[in-house]
Amino acid sequence: MGRGGDVDGAAGALRRFVREAGGCAVVDGGLATELEAHGADLHDELWSASCLVSAPHLIRKVHLDYLDTGANIITSASYQATIQGFQARGLSRERSEALLRRSVHIAQEARAIFAEGWSKGPYANHRSSPRRPVLVAASIGSYGAYLADGSEYTGDYGISVTKETLKSFHRRRLQVLADAGPDLIAFETIPNKLEAQAYAELLEENDVRIPAWFSFTSKDGHSAASGDPITECAAVADACARVGAVGVNCTAPRLVHGLILSIRKVTSKPVVVYPNSGETYVAETKEWVESEGGASETDFVSCVGKWRQAGAALVGGCCRTSPATVRAISWALRESDDAVGGDGDRDDFPAVAVL
Numbered sequence: 119m120g121r122g123g124d125v126d127g128a129a130g131a132l133r134r135f136v137r138e139a140g141g142c143a144v145v146d147g148g149l150a151t152e153l154e155a156h157g158a159d160l161h162d163e164l165w166s167a168s169c170l171v172s173a174p175h176l177i178r179k180v181h182l183d184y185l186d187t188g189a190n191i192i193t194s195a196s197y198q199a200t201i202q203g204f205q206a207r208g209l210s211r212e213r214s215e216a217l218l219r220r221s222v223h224i225a226q227e228a229r230a231i232f233a234e235g236w237s238k239g240p241y242a243n244h245r246s247s248p249r250r251p252v253l254v255a256a257s258i259g260s261y262g263a264y265l266a267d268g269s270e271y272t273g274d275y276g277i278s279v280t281k282e283t284l285k286s287f288h289r290r291r292l293q294v295l296a297d298a299g300p301d302l303i304a305f306e307t308i309p310n311k312l313e314a315q316a317y318a319e320l321l322e323e324n325d326v327r328i329p330a331w332f333s334f335t336s337k338d339g340h341s342a343a344s345g346d347p348i349t350e351c352a353a354v355a356d357a358c359a360r361v362g363a364v365g366v367n368c369t370a371p372r373l374v375h376g377l378i379l380s381i382r383k384v385t386s387k388p389v390v391v392y393p394n395s396g397e398t399y400v401a402e403t404k405e406w407v408e409s410e411g412g413a414s415e416t417d418f419v420s421c422v423g424k425w426r427q428a429g430a431a432l433v434g435g436c437c438r439t440s441p442a443t444v445r446a447i448s449w450a451l452r453e454s455d456d457a458v459g460g461d462g463d464r465d466d467f468p469a470v471a472v473l
């Protein structure tokens with residue numbers, strides 16, 4: 119990824135990847151959700167990052183399950199992994215940084231195991247084997263994730279938190295994760311414009327050469343969780359050449375279509391959407407409860423073709439979605455591909471590609 123003049127660098131790289139993935143790339147589903155489904159207890163300030171210490175093998179298994187069900191992008195277990203959060207638990211700075219790097223390496227190991235399985239499989243030497251490219255995204259959860267109070271769904275950090283606060287909070291973590299060698303950096307559940315601005319400045323100042331995506335949360339379909347218009351938030355991402363895709367995650371499925379249309383008004387970068395199940399998160403108990411008018415997983419997958427038509431180029435799931443959701447998304451995209459006369463490249467035969 120070039121600096122300065124290479125203005126379409128990150129977006130161009132993502133566009134090429136999406137094309138290679140068959141016209142729409144499949145993002146994995148909820149990582150924390152699936153860790154819990156396998157018995158992990160995430161009632162902890164570190165949430166899913168606690169598994170980096172207690173159950174790295176489980177993280178690798180969940181990544182593999184998402185690869186097995188069709189994901190083109192797997193997202194590391196670093197969403198709530200922060201140096202500050204680990205240090206608050208008595209870990210040294212060195213150990214905290216090692217855990218951040220480990221989150222990326224676990225995902226890379228899963229990809230290697232997956233590719234190895236296929237290379238020994240019945241299609242290994244098939245001349246016409248189609249390819250399934252796979253990228254590892256390093257997750258960076260918002261400041262609200264670290265606060266562990268659900269503020270990634272409100273954007274309410276208090277007036278004492280400035281752009282500089284956010285930059286100094288994220289700076290070293292971003293550098294450590296970038297140095298671990300992921301293919302992408304996924305800035306997830308961004309609840310306000312201020313944090314997007316902080317990330318954009320950090321990407322430039324730290325000269326991060328790995329393509330990023332900015333993914334916001336929304337509760338109303340028009341604005342980020344804080345109330346900042348989604349068009350203004352997406353415009354921050356659009357203005358940063360190091361951002362390759364813009365979108366929303368951990369947002370109710372019923373809001374996604376309108377959000378795609380709004381985002382497309384201010385950017386031509388690929389749009390990424392990976393909604394949650396439509397349920398509501400209760401931070402005090404760290405449990406999910408049914409929302410009024412919430413969509414079920416089935417409703418969500420039936421919308422995938424429409425989201426693609428609206429311009430989504432990367433589609434997956436967030437909290438309360440599973441490998442079954444990802445399998446269904448993958449199939450839905452294949453169907454929509456057929457409907458729009460796509461090139462039919464989507465398949466079950468993987469090959470590893472790096473941007």
Ligand SMILES: C[S+](C)CC[C@H](N)C(=O)O
Pocket residue numbers: 162163165198262263264265266267268270307368399401404437
């Ligand atoms: C995306 S939310 C469900 C992550 C967990 C939250 N930051 C918490 O610690 O409660």
Ligand SMILES: N[C@@H](CCS)C(=O)O
Pocket residue numbers: 147148149150151166193197257306307368436437
């Ligand atoms: N990548 C994270 C996002 C949480 S909102 C996860 O799936 O657990």
Ligand SMILES: [Zn+2]
Pocket residue numbers: 367368394436437
């Ligand atoms: Zn989520």
